């Protein structure tokens with residue numbers, strides 16, 4: 001069989017622990033035999049990050065901006081334990097944080113739906129994608145423990161000397177205080193990333209805040225979304241037959257629970273943190289969640305939402321059999337290959353990405369799956385496979401699909 005050709009390389013960001021093991025298997029068993037894979041390789045494994053003083057992460061993010069499509073393996077975010085375990089020079093920052101800051105992107109998390117792994121919410125038939133604004137609000141707050149009676153004020157002192165002052169509260173006893181901020185430019189790029197992603201996915205975009213209560217802060221989010229939509233996306237949405245709509249966060253939550261899915265839900269930072277964990281557990285499993293970073297100019301980085309699955313890795317190192325789910329990592333590859341194919345107009349590569357996903361879902365629907373899914377499936381006669389066993393079962397099915405059986 002002739003291998004499928006690529007023109008532009010993908011930016012490949014390798015990672016750590018069990019997902020690094022899966023990464024290699026996926027490439028060797030599911031990609032190399034079928035695709036003449038072109039990648040620009042960056043090793044974001046912790047040793048290499050330490051060796052390069054984390055320059056490799058910065059280089060990888062810049063490569064993603066230059067080439068437009070990246071695929072990333074899960075990576076360790078160092079903490080004190082990891083500094084000891086790997087003898088690190090310092091506690092390097094989260095690679096995802098660094099990449100997000102350089103690409104200025106928004107993260108979209110989307111569940112992979114498959115027959116046999118049923119969402120806890122009966123009405124959900126299609127995925128619900130969460131877009132979380134990743135800057136400011138409570139995550140960049142300043143807080144005061146108020147010791148006793150006194151007046152709390154919000155004060156802004158402009159560069160030109162203008163002072164804006166607002167009374168927060170006259171305390172008659174001890175209490176607490178918190179200050180938040182956000183930036184127009186951050187909200188604007190969040191909005192653009194959401195509109196771009198919705199157009200790309202061909203799905204409606206929902207956005208919700210609490211602007212009835214927060215008449216300046218949350219209202220600003222709404223105004224910025226409305227302004228950008230009217231100026232740059234209204235016609236494109238009409239042409240694509242999708243809608244943008246704004247509602248209150250409590251109304252959005254109620255509607256989400258009664259919906260059948262198939263839309264993108266844009267959330268402020270805190271709402272996105274909470275709602276994405278609610279959605280991923282209600283859809284079944286963190287191992288079935290993909291994550292895509294989209295920047296306002298339409299540059300993409302695909303990955304799995306889960307981490308490096310450290311506990312399984314330690315078992316792997318001891319020579320024990322593992323049954324680690326590779327589905328979200330395979331979908332990161334298929335997502336990146338599909339996006340590359342669309343940008344470079346390579347229909348064979350696009351078909352391959354679709355068939356690869358079909359082979360993965362078909363394998364699970366046939367009852368062949370890893371341990372995490374075997375525990376929760378509604379399918380009868382399930383065969384629990386090892387990490388590699390599952391990938392090889394997908395390989396067999398992929399070959400059949402590609403040969404048109």
Ligand code: NAP
Pocket residue numbers: 073074075076077078096286287303304305306307308309310311312323324325326372
């Ligand atoms: P994790 O790797 O997501 O795993 C937590 C647990 O969830 C696992 O022990 C496993 O449960 C289950 N699980 C997750 N993914 C699975 C899969 N693909 N197949 C089967 N089971 C799966 O989270 P963590 O252990 O908290 O973090 C490990 C490392 O990952 C940390 O160093 C963290 O910094 C990093 N991390 C990276 C990213 C990223 O790069 N995007 C994201 C999150 C965390 P059982 O053990 O019960 O089977």
Ligand code: MG
Pocket residue numbers: 273274277
């Ligand atoms: Mg969270």
